[in-house]
Amino acid sequence: MEYRDYYQILGLERDASQAEIKRAYRKLARKYHPDISKEAGAEDRFKEVGEAYEVLKDPEKRAAYDQLGSGYQAGQDFRPPPNWDEGFEFHGGGYTGADSEAFSDFFESLFGRGGFHGFGGGARQRQYHAQGENTYARIAIDLEDSYHGGTRQISLKHSELGPDGRPQLKERKLNVKIPRGVTEGQQIRLAGQGEPGFGEGKPGDLYLEISFNPHPLYSVEGKTVYLNLPVAPWEAALGAKVKVPTPEGEIHLTIPANSRSGARLRLKGRGIPAKEPGDMYVVLQVTAPPAESEAQKEAYRTFSEAFSFDPRSGLGS
Numbered sequence: 001m002e003y004r005d006y007y008q009i010l011g012l013e014r015d016a017s018q019a020e021i022k023r024a025y026r027k028l029a030r031k032y033h034p035d036i037s038k039e040a041g042a043e044d045r046f047k048e049v050g051e052a053y054e055v056l057k058d059p060e061k062r063a064a065y066d067q068l069g070s071g072y073q074a075g076q077d078f079r080p081p082p083n084w085d086e087g088f089e090f091h092g093g094g095y096t097g098a099d100s101e102a103f104s105d106f107f108e109s110l111f112g113r114g115g116f117h118g119f120g121g122g123a124r125q126r127q128y129h130a131q132g133e134n135t136y137a138r139i140a141i142d143l144e145d146s147y148h149g150g151t152r153q154i155s156l157k158h159s160e161l162g163p164d165g166r167p168q169l170k171e172r173k174l175n176v177k178i179p180r181g182v183t184e185g186q187q188i189r190l191a192g193q194g195e196p197g198f199g200e201g202k203p204g205d206l207y208l209e210i211s212f213n214p215h216p217l218y219s220v221e222g223k224t225v226y227l228n229l230p231v232a233p234w235e236a237a238l239g240a241k242v243k244v245p246t247p248e249g250e251i252h253l254t255i256p257a258n259s260r261s262g263a264r265l266r267l268k269g270r271g272i273p274a275k276e277p278g279d280m281y282v283v284l285q286v287t288a289p290p291a292e293s294e295a296q297k298e299a300y301r302t303f304s305e306a307f308s309f310d311p312r313s314g315l316g317s
Helices: 018-032 042-056 059-067 105-111 143-148 233-238 294-306
Strands: 135-141 150-161 167-178 187-190 206-212 218-221 224-231 240-244 251-255 264-267 280-286
Touching (some): 018 042, 042 059, 042 105, 059 105, 059 150, 135 143, 143 150, 167 187, 224 233, 233 280, 251 264
Parallel strands (some): 135 206, 224 280
Antiparallel strands (some): 150 167, 240 251, 264 280
């Protein structure tokens, strides 16, 4: 998809105040309104201006968008960086009453209903006694936290309008209990940690969506954990018993004789320890040692003479 520069669309600098954003939107919305404008492409420009305003008028979405940085160019191929919005606290859903079909794929990838910000919720009723809004954020934990559980301190950033009308980032720290067996995409609810209520209204709740930090050894899909395990050619050919790390500690694993690279060995129940635990798969990666000394080269020559083996026989020639 293409990156959209919302400031450029509204003809503004990135440090524009909220009042300047509102004035620019009103001017351009009048100019390109389909019922008024005779310019070619006016309807598309009207939608583009509306999308830019949808993001920049909201201090929270604007602060998260600004976090992407100014290094992108309009029209540049774009994919959201992993966990780009981690630690940002959002109120309500991604939309504020606008028609979702009016938005681009770029907007959908960042704020759409199908993505992280597509929670429920809506505008809070502005009355004297009113419950506070629920808020939402994504946090990243280590895979081991899911195996063992425990309490972790997290920092959340949320935006408030400063006296100059520009959004300012504030930070708060919370101690969060991580339940054993939590999976990516699962939400943890912190009652009463959302936005304060009005009058005697109760505060809203805070919902934390879980993601995992990249791990040097393991990859995760749902409740299933994968480990790529290097094995020597003789271990794969003759079979072996080797030490293998798992998130719960080291085990001894039997490599069957005549194993091939890419073969998967299942460790039942050693995936994410949910109510119904996932499995762990050890994926064999046959790795040949380099032939550096003359003796090692001679060993490879002897090895090649002992087999009538062509690894490319299936390619045809």
